[in-house]
Amino acid sequence: MQSCLQRQQQRLQASHMAAPHPRIRPSLACRAAASASVESIQGVRPEIKEAIAAAVNNCVTETNLPLPNKRVGKVRDTYELDDKIVIVTTDRQSAFDRLLASIPFKGQVLNQTAAWWFAHTGHIIGNAVLDVPDPNITVMKKCTVFPVEFVVRGFMTGSTDTSLWTHYSNGAREYCGNSFPDGMAKNARLAANVITPTTKSETHDVPISPAEIVAQGLMSQADWDTASSAALALFAHGQAEAAQRGLLLVDTKYELGKDAEGNILLLDEIHTPDSSRYWLADSYESRHAAGQEAQNIDKEFLRLWFRSRCDPYKDEVLPEAPVELVSELSARYVYLYERITGQDFVPPPLQQPVGERMLANMAKYL
Numbered sequence: 001m002q003s004c005l006q007r008q009q010q011r012l013q014a015s016h017m018a019a020p021h022p023r024i025r026p027s028l029a030c031r032a033a034a035s036a037s038v039e040s041i042q043g044v045r046p047e048i049k050e051a052i053a054a055a056v057n058n059c060v061t062e063t064n065l066p067l068p069n070k071r072v073g074k075v076r077d078t079y080e081l082d083d084k085i086v087i088v089t090t091d092r093q094s095a096f097d098r099l100l101a102s103i104p105f106k107g108q109v110l111n112q113t114a115a116w117w118f119a120h121t122g123h124i125i126g127n128a129v130l131d132v133p134d135p136n137i138t139v140m141k142k143c144t145v146f147p148v149e150f151v152v153r154g155f156m157t158g159s160t161d162t163s164l165w166t167h168y169s170n171g172a173r174e175y176c177g178n179s180f181p182d183g184m185a186k187n188a189r190l191a192a193n194v195i196t197p198t199t200k201s202e203t204h205d206v207p208i209s210p211a212e213i214v215a216q217g218l219m220s221q222a223d224w225d226t227a228s229s230a231a232l233a234l235f236a237h238g239q240a241e242a243a244q245r246g247l248l249l250v251d252t253k254y255e256l257g258k259d260a261e262g263n264i265l266l267l268d269e270i271h272t273p274d275s276s277r278y279w280l281a282d283s284y285e286s287r288h289a290a291g292q293e294a295q296n297i298d299k300e301f302l303r304l305w306f307r308s309r310c311d312p313y314k315d316e317v318l319p320e321a322p323v324e325l326v327s328e329l330s331a332r333y334v335y336l337y338e339r340i341t342g343q344d345f346v347p348p349p350l351q352q353p354v355g356e357r358m359l360a361n362m363a364k365y366l
Contacts, residue, residue: 038301038324044331051347052104052330056323059091059102060136060354065362074099075110075274084130085140087268088358093321093329095303096160096312097204101321105347106274108135109333114269116341117238124237125230127266128259134361135348143257143265147218149205150231151196153251154239156180156188157277157294159303161313162198162207164251177209187294193235195228200255226264227256238271245339247297248284252276271340273298273333297332301325 062072067079067086074094079086089107093100112135118127128140151162158165165186167175173182176196197213198205210228214221231254242249253275255268269275279294287294302325306312309319334345348354 038305038328039295040328041297041332041335044335045344048334048345048347049327049331051350052327052334054350055104055330055347056326058350058354059104060088060107061090061092061102063088063090063358064355065358067362075107076268080142083142085128085142086362087138087140089136089138089269093299093302095299096306098312098318100302100306100312100318101326103326103333104330105345106330106333108348109337109345110269110272110274111136111138112345113272113337113340114138116343117270117272118266120241121234121237121266121270124233125256125266126263127270128257131365133365134358136354137358137362139365140267141259141265143259143267145200145255145257145267146223146227147200148208148213149198149200150227150254150256151198151251152193152231152235152254153196154190154193154235155248155250156184156190157186157250159300159307162196162205164196167207176207177211185288185291187288193232193239195231223258223264230256230264230266234266234270238276242278242340243281246281247336247339248279248281248294250277250279250294273336278336297336299329302329 063077065077065079065086065088067081069080071078071080074097075090075092077088077090079088089111091102091104091106093103093106111132115129115132115138118129121127128143129138130141131139133139153164156165156168157163160166164175164180168180168184169186173180176194178194178196180190195210196207197210198207199218208216208218210224213219214224219227234254235249235252238252239249249271252271254266254270256264257267258264276298277300278297280297283295302321303312305321305325306318312318337343337345348357
């Protein structure tokens, strides 16, 4: 395997694995609308903003590691070995079951943020992480994944078809086995954290109740009880950690599965800006009382931009995300990484092809 990696590395010396994102030249009206509707996150170092601007057209949108059994997901490409899974986190930005854009440094931020959380939640539940050999790559123990996403929510919010607020605003008071009272406003804090699970799908996740999960044989009752309890404990821990950093962990999703010994483990990612919604805590109460959207550090503003201009579920062709929004989302990813971990984000050297770097690091690992 190592010799194959080395041969592939040599072939990439004059090329780049990361397919460049097309340069976006929005109209002046579009640019004005984009910048007027989104508040720029404060506290991002100037050198990070410069690195983001330099990397807008140099994102990791696809990978081609010379490893077997490649599967392309919404954001991650996975390669399946005998007893391991190699997960490469790309810069692809997915929502509404579509690819919306590519965001500079997103994959590195997600991978390294998840690594930090994995290292700080082992006391709640074990995880499948074996190594992080590259800023964009995590190697995990091969597990049998539960065909359910454990979506945990602490607030009445969201804009997608599976979001709690979408169903509630359309009149639903029962959702995924949970009951909600009349009169709740968007972005209101829930009386208690809840799980609103969905089926796992590469195309469209479907909300489902715990009773239906067991009845359909997707999980046993014992496995559901263990996994759901762990999900709620992880979320409560994440909320407490976020609060110490002036953040509100609003909602998130977890993936869990069983290893060969039957242990239930946490997989994939945890509390990243892609799997989670974060708001700034100090402005939440005043903005909510005034009927304003919470100041967020996630991709919701990009979802809302697409929602206001098209039907992202049905339209065959979507508008291109303005470069201002792409750069803003990248800055928010980096900001959140630094705020959560307390570590400075280190952008990769742009003069080195990402594919070449990943091949070299995987060659050392394997």
